[in-house]
Amino acid sequence: MSCDFECLSCDAANYKLMEKARNEKIETVWDRAEAMQPQCGFGEMGLCCTNCAMGPCRIVKVSEDGPKKGICGADEDTIASRNLARSIAAGSSAHSDHGRDIAHALYHAAKNPESGYKVKNHKKLISLAKEWGIDTENQDIKDIAANVAKTALEEFGKPFGNLRFIQRAPEDRKKIWNKMNVTPRAIDRDIVEVLHSTHIGCDADYRNIMTTAIRAALSDGWGGSMIGTELSDILFGVPEPHEIEANLGVLKEDEVNLVIHGHEPTLSEAILIAVNDPELIELAKKQGAEGINLVGMCCTGNEIAMRHGIPMAGNFFQQELAIVTGAVDAMVVDVQCIMPALSQVAKCYHTKLITTSPKAKIPGAIHMQFNEEEAIESAKRIVKEAVMNFKNRQGNIFIPQEKSKGFVGYSNEAIINALDKVTNSTAHPSGTVKPLADAIKSGVLRGAVAIVGCNNHKVLHDKGHVELAKELIKNDVLVVTTGCGAYACIKAGLMSKEARGLCGKGLATVCELVNIPPVLHMGSCVDISRILLLLSELAKFMNVDIKDLPVAGAAPEWMSEKALSIGTYVVASGVYTMLGVAPQVTGSDNLTRFLTNDVKDIYGGYFDIESDPKEAAKKIISCIEEKRKILSI
Amino acid sequence: MTLFDIIFTGSEQALEACKSVLEQTIKEYGENEKVSFPNTAYSLPTIYAATGQKINTLADLKGAIGVIESLIVKEQNLEKALNAGLATAVAAEVIEACKYVGGKNPYEEPCVGFIPDTVIRSLGVPLVTGDIPGVAVVIGEAPTAEDAAKVIKDYQSKGILVTLVGKIIDQAIESKVKMGLEFRVVPLGYDVTSVTHIVSFAIRAALIFGNIKPGDLPELLKYTKERVPAFVNALGPLSELVVSAGAGAIALGFPVITDQDVQEVPMNLIVQKDYDKLVQTSLEARGIKIKITEIPIPVGFAPAFEGERVRKDE
Numbered sequence: 001m002s003c004d005f006e007c008l009s010c011d012a013a014n015y016k017l018m019e020k021a022r023n024e025k026i027e028t029v030w031d032r033a034e035a036m037q038p039q040c041g042f043g044e045m046g047l048c049c050t051n052c053a054m055g056p057c058r059i060v061k062v063s064e065d066g067p068k069k070g071i072c073g074a075d076e077d078t079i080a081s082r083n084l085a086r087s088i089a090a091g092s093s094a095h096s097d098h099g100r101d102i103a104h105a106l107y108h109a110a111k112n113p114e115s116g117y118k119v120k121n122h123k124k125l126i127s128l129a130k131e132w133g134i135d136t137e138n139q140d141i142k143d144i145a146a147n148v149a150k151t152a153l154e155e156f157g158k159p160f161g162n163l164r165f166i167q168r169a170p171e172d173r174k175k176i177w178n179k180m181n182v183t184p185r186a187i188d189r190d191i192v193e194v195l196h197s198t199h200i201g202c203d204a205d206y207r208n209i210m211t212t213a214i215r216a217a218l219s220d221g222w223g224g225s226m227i228g229t230e231l232s233d234i235l236f237g238v239p240e241p242h243e244i245e246a247n248l249g250v251l252k253e254d255e256v257n258l259v260i261h262g263h264e265p266t267l268s269e270a271i272l273i274a275v276n277d278p279e280l281i282e283l284a285k286k287q288g289a290e291g292i293n294l295v296g297m298c299c300t301g302n303e304i305a306m307r308h309g310i311p312m313a314g315n316f317f318q319q320e321l322a323i324v325t326g327a328v329d330a331m332v333v334d335v336q337c338i339m340p341a342l343s344q345v346a347k348c349y350h351t352k353l354i355t356t357s358p359k360a361k362i363p364g365a366i367h368m369q370f371n372e373e374e375a376i377e378s379a380k381r382i383v384k385e386a387v388m389n390f391k392n393r394q395g396n397i398f399i400p401q402e403k404s405k406g407f408v409g410y411s412n413e414a415i416i417n418a419l420d421k422v423t424n425s426t427a428h429p430s431g432t433v434k435p436l437a438d439a440i441k442s443g444v445l446r447g448a449v450a451i452v453g454c455n456n457h458k459v460l461h462d463k464g465h466v467e468l469a470k471e472l473i474k475n476d477v478l479v480v481t482t483g484c485g486a487y488a489c490i491k492a493g494l495m496s497k498e499a500r501g502l503c504g505k506g507l508a509t510v511c512e513l514v515n516i517p518p519v520l521h522m523g524s525c526v527d528i529s530r531i532l533l534l535l536s537e538l539a540k541f542m543n544v545d546i547k548d549l550p551v552a553g554a555a556p557e558w559m560s561e562k563a564l565s566i567g568t569y570v571v572a573s574g575v576y577t578m579l580g581v582a583p584q585v586t587g588s589d590n591l592t593r594f595l596t597n598d599v600k601d602i603y604g605g606y607f608d609i610e611s612d613p614k615e616a617a618k619k620i621i622s623c624i625e626e627k628r629k630i631l632s633i
Numbered sequence: 634m635t636l637f638d639i640i641f642t643g644s645e646q647a648l649e650a651c652k653s654v655l656e657q658t659i660k661e662y663g664e665n666e667k668v669s670f671p672n673t674a675y676s677l678p679t680i681y682a683a684t685g686q687k688i689n690t691l692a693d694l695k696g697a698i699g700v701i702e703s704l705i706v707k708e709q710n711l712e713k714a715l716n717a718g719l720a721t722a723v724a725a726e727v728i729e730a731c732k733y734v735g736g737k738n739p740y741e742e743p744c745v746g747f748i749p750d751t752v753i754r755s756l757g758v759p760l761v762t763g764d765i766p767g768v769a770v771v772i773g774e775a776p777t778a779e780d781a782a783k784v785i786k787d788y789q790s791k792g793i794l795v796t797l798v799g800k801i802i803d804q805a806i807e808s809k810v811k812m813g814l815e816f817r818v819v820p821l822g823y824d825v826t827s828v829t830h831i832v833s834f835a836i837r838a839a840l841i842f843g844n845i846k847p848g849d850l851p852e853l854l855k856y857t858k859e860r861v862p863a864f865v866n867a868l869g870p871l872s873e874l875v876v877s878a879g880a881g882a883i884a885l886g887f888p889v890i891t892d893q894d895v896q897e898v899p900m901n902l903i904v905q906k907d908y909d910k911l912v913q914t915s916l917e918a919r920g921i922k923i924k925i926t927e928i929p930i931p932v933g934f935a936p937a938f939e940g941e942r943v944r945k946d947e
């Protein structure tokens with residue numbers, strides 16, 4: 001099919017729906033992006049400051065005679081680094097607050113039978129309790145869970161010491177962090193400190209501002225996100241591999257379509273239970289539907305896909321298009337990456353947009369507060385709302401038939417299980433990353449790259465993810481992915497067994513032996529903490545630091561502040577990180593040099609920027625080969 | 634040196650050796666001299682199976698050098714490394730073929746050298762039925778003759794066909810291992826290159842029983858991997874040449890298990906230093922399950938002894 005929209009998205013489901021949206025005069029993210037052009041150069045370069053009421057101030061670089069300092073005297077380095085630091089802090093806050101909610105949910109599961117939550121994975125709970133020095137001998141599992149939850153909650157604001165999960169990092173990494181004074185202490189405190197020091201008249205030293213920001217980012221990756229992931233696994237189960245369907249073709253004409261969109265599995269897990277409630281299914285049938293079809297979007301979709309095989313309807317840029325099908329009876333959202341525009345789109349159809357979190361309300365949406373204390377009950381109320389809306393569907397329904405299949409569910413535990421299959425029981429230990437280390441050291445695998453992050457109109461939708469992944473696997477580089485990158489990859493078929501045909505001989509061999517696809521879905525954005533742990537394990541096993549490993553990170557289509565926090569903690573953990581979109585820092589040469597160069601000598605990792613996926617792949621591969629040379633492997 | 638570099642180095646050494654042996658042979662016999670292995674319809678089986686071309690004369694053999702050269706591309710990836718391993722296998726076949734030029738029989742007791750087609754045909758049935766559950770290629774030298782005997786006899790008792798290359802042959806003789814096809818212990822030769830005779834065994838099995846078309850290399854490699862249950866035990870110090878020959882084995886789908894420190898490759902190149910576990914490790918690596926449970930009687934009780942006649946002095 002050829003139409004005007006091919007140049008905006010490389011996904012056929014999308015451009016068919018973009019056509020429909022245009023015919024029905026629905027405005028989408030692409031229209032708004034176009035209307036925004038040209039975007040403001042000051043903001044783009046990070047040179048606009050609104051941190052006090054003397055402002056706004058801007059630094060003019062294009063002409064000699066424009067202002068070179070803000071009214072308070074802040075120069076371009078100060079302003080750009082303060083803006084970046086605040087973004088990083090916002091991203092860290094988002095992930096960390098998510099982690100906090102999971103910890104609360106675990107606490108309710110332990111203390112409050114009304115909640116409907118139950119601790120699923122006792123083994124992981126007990127091992128975390130032991131890691132944290134919590135008494136497990138002869139203890140009731142509920143008490144252990146409550147103590148783990150409380151200890152996790154204390155990580156957010158404890159007065160002394162450092163984050164507990166830091167201990168999981170390789171020794172050399174911890175030394176670097178200590179030396180640089182970026183070892184995170186308490187999650188909220190580290191974030192607050194960024195806000196404090198970027199207040200007018202506080203920190204003006206861009207390097208020092210970045211130190212504070214890096215600490216806040218590390219408190220995300222090794223704190224908030226890691227708590228979110230670990231406790232989610234304990235509460236809802238550790239993901240295991242299974243095959244699922246993805247893309248907007250998973251919507252069903254004859255069933256109640258409930259799209260769950262947002263981030264926190266506390267809500268999606270409860271909704272999942274509710275949609276399986278016989279009474280509600282019966283009710284759906286009474287309304288003339290065949291059943292209730294739950295599908296996921298963005299990270300909360302990743303969470304339930306990983307754990308329960310719920311179809312992945314679409315990523316960030318597909319949220320409006322899902323409604324444009326006319327077949328979504330309710331879009332239930334919680335927090336993060338939910339476009340306020342949704343309420344406008346939903347108005348044009350029968351779709352009910354239901355917000356559930358007091359942290360994220362949208363004018364025009366229906367707000368039905370979700371309470372963790374009585375999770376299942378609130379979920380049932382929400383599902384009922386969706387079911388009752390089925391009969392209000394209007395004529396113009398179009399569900400594109402595009403969908404593809406792929407394997408998801410690659411938690412570290414699942415990866416180690418898979419690796420055990422290629423060990424020799426008389427020659428090798430089981431339960432370690434040795435086979436992965438051997439595959440890398442022998443050169444069969446050249447390295448591994450994490451492709452993560454969002455969608456952004458500055459990059460052709462999904463192409464940044466998909467083309468980069470294809471180039472890498474062709475060159476025997478294993479790809480792991482999370483977030484909206486994972487959607488792009490599964491939709492493009494890269495998580496299927498057939499994708500082995502796109503791999504170099506080395507990776508194809510590994511995939512066949514281990515029985516995995518060449519692109520491994522490791523979960524949601526907070527699940528990038530899984531990748532940190534996998535890298536730590538690998539580094540410890542190989543007796544090196546993370547910075548020595550032939551690995552890289554990439555965020556080809558990133559857009560959110562969370563992505564900035566992720567990129568920053570990944571770099572500070574020692575990983576070379578490729579961005580497909582330039583961050584708003586280019587107005588400060590010093591800050592730009594710091595991020596793309598100076599940090600390399602300090603942390604080992606650094607940022608690189610390349611929007612062309614083929615070029616990005618080349619750079620990443622050459623970085624990987626360089627690391628191999630240094631290790632002489 | 635990276636594992637792949639070791640393989641490339643070994644393959645280049647094989648290529649050099651092959652060139653000089655061929656040059657020497659041509660000097661002696663002239664380009665038009667015939668080249669063939671005895672009692673085979675498959676010319677030089679490795680080259681024939683890989684390229685579809687039959688080699689008749691030394692002049693033809695010069696053409697094979699180009700094949701070897703084209704297989705050695707020193708890029709750091711598995712595909713190129715496995716190709717380099719195949720290059721070593723082809724080079725070894727050329728060197729071995731030169732030994733037979735002029736109608737000579739270069740091998741003498743106990744070594745058998747080239748294995749004739751009739752033997753392969755007769756072993757085909759027991760291989761298919763699983764009466765011969767596997768083919769062990771033991772190369773090099775065990776730390777002691779006892780270790781060697783222990784490993785060989787263990788395979789023998791399981792009905793596995795054992796082929797020997799290198800000093801291990803002497804160790805087997807020293808510990809009075811019964812040898813010969815009827816005992817399923819077959820010493821090939823002392824030079825590393827004589828390993829080619831078991832490679833050509835596997836390849837002809839693919840041509841004969843798998844109906845693989847000569848020249849269809851991918852299908853050939855698929856057949857040997859899936860249907861020929863061979864594996865390699867590389868014992869004692871490993872030269873680059875042996876490692877690159879090992880890569881050739883891996884290309885055919887045969888795992889290599891060694892007692893030396895090398896960089897392991899999951900499922901394909903495995904280190905096992907414990908001689909009591911070597912056999913187990915090898916069988917697991919090749920996915921070989923022994924059909925009959927072992928009967929612990931003092932004399933090895935297995936099909937390998939079927940052909941044995943009890944001599945007077947025993």
Ligand code: SF4
Pocket residue numbers: 049050051052053054055056057070071072073074079199200201
């Ligand atoms: S903090 Fe300084 S640069 Fe920013 S708005 Fe206020 S005066 Fe202007």
Ligand code: SF4
Pocket residue numbers: 298299315316336337452453454455482483484485525559560562563
């Ligand atoms: S990847 Fe980016 S857009 Fe997608 S859910 Fe995560 S933060 Fe939001």
